[in-house]
Amino acid sequence: MAASCMHIGRYIRRNERFLRLQFEQFLSIRSFALTPAVHQAAQVHQEAAESVVIPMKKTWSKEAVLQALASTVSRDPTVCAYRFQDDSFLSPRNFSEAKTYSYSLESGRAAAKYIINNNPNLFTKDFAEPHIPCLMPEKVSPLLEEVSEAALKERINLRKVTAAVDMYDQLLQAGSVVSMDTTHDLLDLLCLYGDSDPVQESGPQQEDTEESEQELWSETGFKKPSWRKTNNAERIFNLLPDRDTRCYSALIRGMVKHGASKKAFDMYSELLNNRLTGDVHMFNALISAVPDVRENPDEKWELVSELLKQMNQMSIRPNLLTFNSLFKTLKRCGKLSTIYAPLALNEMKALGIAPSLATYNHLLHMNVHGFLKIQVLRNLLLELEGCSFTCRDPGDNLFFGTAMKACLINNDLELGYKVHSLLEVGENWRLLGAANKQAYYYNCFLRLLCQMENIDVVLKWYKKLVPSMFYPHPENMMGMLQTLDTENRLDLLPMIWKDMKTFGHIYPDLVEELLSLMARDKHNPKVQESFAACALDVKQTFSEKGIEWKSSYLSHVSTVLLRANQCEEAWEMLLIFKEKNLVPSEAVLNSFLSECQSSIGPDRAVELVQLSAAFCLPATSELASRVLVDFNLTESQRTILSQLQTAEKMSD
Amino acid sequence: MASLTSKMFPSVGRINIGRLGLKSPSRVTYVTNLSSNVSSERKGVPDGKGRGSSDKKPPRKSGEPRTEKMSVDQDWTAVYPAAAPFKGNAVPLPVRMGLPVNRGIPPRKEGNLELIKIPNFLHLTPPAIEKHCEALKPFCTKWPSALDTDEKCDQLFPIKVESTDYVSAGPSVRNPAARVVHLRVKVSSLNLDDHARKKLLKLVGERYCKDTDILTIKTDSCPLRLQNYDYAMYLLTVLYQESWKIEAWEAEKTRADMEEYSWEDSPSQKNLLDTLLHAKVAGDGDEQEVREQLLGRKEVQEFKESVTRLKNEGDNESSLQQYKEAVQKVLHL
Numbered sequence: 001m002a003a004s005c006m007h008i009g010r011y012i013r014r015n016e017r018f019l020r021l022q023f024e025q026f027l028s029i030r031s032f033a034l035t036p037a038v039h040q041a042a043q044v045h046q047e048a049a050e051s052v053v054i055p056m057k058k059t060w061s062k063e064a065v066l067q068a069l070a071s072t073v074s075r076d077p078t079v080c081a082y083r084f085q086d087d088s089f090l091s092p093r094n095f096s097e098a099k100t101y102s103y104s105l106e107s108g109r110a111a112a113k114y115i116i117n118n119n120p121n122l123f124t125k126d127f128a129e130p131h132i133p134c135l136m137p138e139k140v141s142p143l144l145e146e147v148s149e150a151a152l153k154e155r156i157n158l159r160k161v162t163a164a165v166d167m168y169d170q171l172l173q174a175g176s177v178v179s180m181d182t183t184h185d186l187l188d189l190l191c192l193y194g195d196s197d198p199v200q201e202s203g204p205q206q207e208d209t210e211e212s213e214q215e216l217w218s219e220t221g222f223k224k225p226s227w228r229k230t231n232n233a234e235r236i237f238n239l240l241p242d243r244d245t246r247c248y249s250a251l252i253r254g255m256v257k258h259g260a261s262k263k264a265f266d267m268y269s270e271l272l273n274n275r276l277t278g279d280v281h282m283f284n285a286l287i288s289a290v291p292d293v294r295e296n297p298d299e300k301w302e303l304v305s306e307l308l309k310q311m312n313q314m315s316i317r318p319n320l321l322t323f324n325s326l327f328k329t330l331k332r333c334g335k336l337s338t339i340y341a342p343l344a345l346n347e348m349k350a351l352g353i354a355p356s357l358a359t360y361n362h363l364l365h366m367n368v369h370g371f372l373k374i375q376v377l378r379n380l381l382l383e384l385e386g387c388s389f390t391c392r393d394p395g396d397n398l399f400f401g402t403a404m405k406a407c408l409i410n411n412d413l414e415l416g417y418k419v420h421s422l423l424e425v426g427e428n429w430r431l432l433g434a435a436n437k438q439a440y441y442y443n444c445f446l447r448l449l450c451q452m453e454n455i456d457v458v459l460k461w462y463k464k465l466v467p468s469m470f471y472p473h474p475e476n477m478m479g480m481l482q483t484l485d486t487e488n489r490l491d492l493l494p495m496i497w498k499d500m501k502t503f504g505h506i507y508p509d510l511v512e513e514l515l516s517l518m519a520r521d522k523h524n525p526k527v528q529e530s531f532a533a534c535a536l537d538v539k540q541t542f543s544e545k546g547i548e549w550k551s552s553y554l555s556h557v558s559t560v561l562l563r564a565n566q567c568e569e570a571w572e573m574l575l576i577f578k579e580k581n582l583v584p585s586e587a588v589l590n591s592f593l594s595e596c597q598s599s600i601g602p603d604r605a606v607e608l609v610q611l612s613a614a615f616c617l618p619a620t621s622e623l624a625s626r627v628l629v630d631f632n633l634t635e636s637q638r639t640i641l642s643q644l645q646t647a648e649k650m651s652d
Numbered sequence: 653m654a655s656l657t658s659k660m661f662p663s664v665g666r667i668n669i670g671r672l673g674l675k676s677p678s679r680v681t682y683v684t685n686l687s688s689n690v691s692s693e694r695k696g697v698p699d700g701k702g703r704g705s706s707d708k709k710p711p712r713k714s715g716e717p718r719t720e721k722m723s724v725d726q727d728w729t730a731v732y733p734a735a736a737p738f739k740g741n742a743v744p745l746p747v748r749m750g751l752p753v754n755r756g757i758p759p760r761k762e763g764n765l766e767l768i769k770i771p772n773f774l775h776l777t778p779p780a781i782e783k784h785c786e787a788l789k790p791f792c793t794k795w796p797s798a799l800d801t802d803e804k805c806d807q808l809f810p811i812k813v814e815s816t817d818y819v820s821a822g823p824s825v826r827n828p829a830a831r832v833v834h835l836r837v838k839v840s841s842l843n844l845d846d847h848a849r850k851k852l853l854k855l856v857g858e859r860y861c862k863d864t865d866i867l868t869i870k871t872d873s874c875p876l877r878l879q880n881y882d883y884a885m886y887l888l889t890v891l892y893q894e895s896w897k898i899e900a901w902e903a904e905k906t907r908a909d910m911e912e913y914s915w916e917d918s919p920s921q922k923n924l925l926d927t928l929l930h931a932k933v934a935g936d937g938d939e940q941e942v943r944e945q946l947l948g949r950k951e952v953q954e955f956k957e958s959v960t961r962l963k964n965e966g967d968n969e970s971s972l973q974q975y976k977e978a979v980q981k982v983l984h985l
Contacts, residue, residue: 052808055793065791072783073733076726078718079742088741089714129824463721502715544710 077464094503095439095471102435147174149182156185161197164189165232172239183236184246190233191254194226227260243274249282256285261292277314280322283307288325297334304329320353324393327362337366357431358395364402374410377403381418388426397433404444413452416445439470446472450479455487466499474505481513491527493518494534501541508550511538515556522563532564539573551582558588567592571604574611586619593626605630606637613644621645717741717762729783732775738767743774810841813884815877832872835884839867844895850911851902852895913963915956924955924982931983951982 080091084101092098116123120137128135142158144151147170155164164186171178178186237243237251248271255264268286271278286307294300304326311318326344330337341363348355360380364373389396400423407416423429432438442465449458462480466472477500484492497514500506515538518531535557542549558573570592577584589612593605605627612620624645628638718741722731731742740761748758749766761767799805814834818827839860844852852867853860860867869887871880907918915921925943946952958978962971 052796052798054796058791058793060791065788068787068791069784070733072729072780072787074727074730076730078721079731086739086742088717089712091715093715127823129826463723 075468077468079468081468093467095435096504098435098471147171149176149178152178152186153182156182156189159189159193159198161189161193161195165236168236180244183240184250187233187236187247187250190236191250191257194254194258195228195232227255227258227263245271245276245279245282248276249279252282253285256289259292261289264289265293272310278311278316280311280316280319283311283316283318284321284325287322287329290329291332297332297336300329300333301336301340318351318353320356320359320392323348323353324356324358324362324395327359328395331362331365341366356392356396357389357399358393361395361399361402364399364406371410373406374412374415377406377419378415381415381422384422385418386425387422389428389431391431396431397437400432401437401441401444404441404448408444408448411448411452413448416448420445435470439473442470443473443476446476447479450476450483455483455489458483459492467503471503472499474507474510477503477505477510478513481510481517485517490517490521490523491530494530497534497538501537506541506545506547512550512552514538515553515560519556519559525564528560528564531560532566532569535560536569549576549580549582551577551584554580554582555585555588558584559591562588562591574608578611578614583615583617586617589617589619589623593623593630603637606633606640609641609644719744728777729775729780732780735775738770738772738774740764740767806838806841810837811888812836813881815881831875831877831880832870833877833880833884835869835871835881835888836866837888838865840865842892844892847898848895852891853911855891855895913960915960920959921956924952928952928982951978954978955982 079086081098083105084091084098092101116137117140123137126136139158142151142154142160142163144154147167149171152164152167152171155167168178168186233251233254237247240247248267252264252267252271255261255267264286268278268282287304290300290303290307294303308318308326311322323344327341330341330344333340345355345363348359363376363380391397400419403419404416407413407419423432432441446461446465449461453461458480477496480496481493484490484496493514500510500514515535518535522528523531538553539557541547542553554573554577558570561567561570561573574584574588574592589608592608609620609624609627612623621644624641627633628641628645633641722744738761740763743761745761747761747767749761749764750759752758799808812835814836815832816830818830819825820827839849839852842852856867856869859869869884871884871887874880874883925946928946929939929942955978958971958975962975965971
């Protein structure tokens, strides 16, 4: 991925030295020398034996040098996204933090923009040379106040929906005629914003920022205003003496966008009754609205084919968006999609429209069997290898996620690598979409790697991608744990725990898996030490976050601590057992005795047996006998123990 | 009164001591102790608000610096691709900087303002410079192979124009100092005869450096560099043309205007000839003929050379020596 940071350097002094030709004195008296910056032709100066050939000066664009220098830097895998402060305290550590910081950044920016735009008299001096337009105050409120068409145009340009409608009504009342172009623009404005003001109108900018940030982070889109029954757009439309294609088109598209698909089709039939032609945007909207008005797949297809026929009759040429909306509707048509999708693709090729990523995405979503899907994807990638894409359809950003998910489901590692290499071509990373889509893609990729690759490759990718590209989901952590288990690299468990803590993935099953893996086998002392430190860290995190202990956790932690000869901490664990009313297993108590034989005193041992008696464990008697044998006890202790021993024997 | 003042002093002293006591620890540790000070102050506030410190979340701890994750063979040009301030968590070196206080050691790199203030060249390590040079090679053209020595360059391209570009971090890219143009040319490479050379040197005055024989024209009167460059070239042309012209009033050049000393018709010549005539060295005849005859003599020529040299070069060992010898010869001492 190209470097995300391109700074202009600080204080650099660069001396240029032009070498220049001598005067030709014997030619003409008033000869002026030639300027090298302008002169392009090669100059040959005949002198003694050799001729000096000066090569042609190369020219380049303004950014070429910067781009060349930028091509020397690559991505740093340890750093978080550029917009965050690069500091160990201030950078975000998990997904929610990153989201919050991003929102706060945007909110600050929007607040500054709001202040600048609403107080332009305070920001009149322009320091920037050359001029930077986006830093100066923008015109936010309309200047013209009188009732005129120019004022209406101004309000349309500033996107003031209610003000524009008011101005239009005033113009009509005054009796002046509004030109057709302006009416078209007004209708377009109304249909785009669904007859309510865009959110910039409202005072504080929070909604706007959240909206734009939500677009960045989740892309679920804000809740679009729905098409009201008493609508200004419809009213104005009905008031128009003559309505042409553009008016109908604007209204139909607005209705489809804001959910009134039925009305859109009514409007369309009205258009047909008036024997007007449509345009390509209108048909795009109608085709994408078909699933809302028909339930049955067959009916859907019937309506779609009818629309296409009419489009043909009106000799309107379809474009990429037409086909994409066609595919989108076909997705909802069930089995018919397998029949008609290839036909539609051929049509596209015949018309010379190159499919975009959204097309491929829809194709992958068609109702095909998993195996076929992979075939489709494989052929697709063969064709697309090395291509760089631009965004031609709003749905382009879904392709990579779908492709990687398909690879994951079918466990096809090679294909996954191919998809990833396609992503790294040129600027294709921009087509990954919002942060959550990016995270989805990388999650699938990492899970695929965890399942199929060996540990070194997995670790390499893990280090490369986390946390600079995305914050992994809990499934990834589970996948990592399982991979470590299968590849027998359990010494990396503390690293995984550290990451789990940073990302906030402290879920019961994850912790269970982690602790059981740690406690399962005995390892060499160094690894055991690290495990013990990790277990203590787990304990501390539990107490900090107030997570409920389970007996399995406690037993695992105790086992790990005992193996590392940390008897004090292990004793504390047993106390926690008692505190939380959880029952330790016999194995724990036995191992406790055997490991800590040298270090604990007899008092401790007796307490241990008493503890086990309190829990009513059947192993109490054995424990008691062991303690009697192995330790030097005082008389009172002996009696206690023998009591316990007999008590147990009696209860058996 | 007295009692009041006596009460004042101990309290003042106590306050001072108290302040001194608090000051020293906070000076050495820069930022880290601030949170603990703040929390201790909060505990001092009476708990009437009903919020104890135990209900609050524990203060956010600093994460580990990302130097921990860096591998030994990482690409450093990716970490510091361009000029950036010193970031303690990105530079994996155990650097310390600052004044050691109280027999301590210089402070750590985390949050160290001294390290942030100074300019650093972490973005220009030798591998980075190599990469930059490789990337910039396509913009360059090959040096003409015929121009392999400096002398050839000077011979073929005697005029050298110099200008400076300035880049700084700020809202404006313009710098008024960038309009200055220096034009340098060796006067010996111009086609001038004696009169033209002298006239040129008189015209340019201070811009000529005698030791290196370089004429420097510095132009900064126009607002743009191109304008200044054109003006400098124009000035050079005009100087050349004008120095070749001979104006009518140049004939009125007096001895005071001469650049160098010439012995003919000077007081020295007059004095010498008068001296020699009085000494009756030459034969009799017409005074004018005798003078000319004297002038033709070898000693007189030597004397002329030595005086000329002394006047032009100034007093140094060899010229004075030469003068002495010449005088001795002429006056037959």
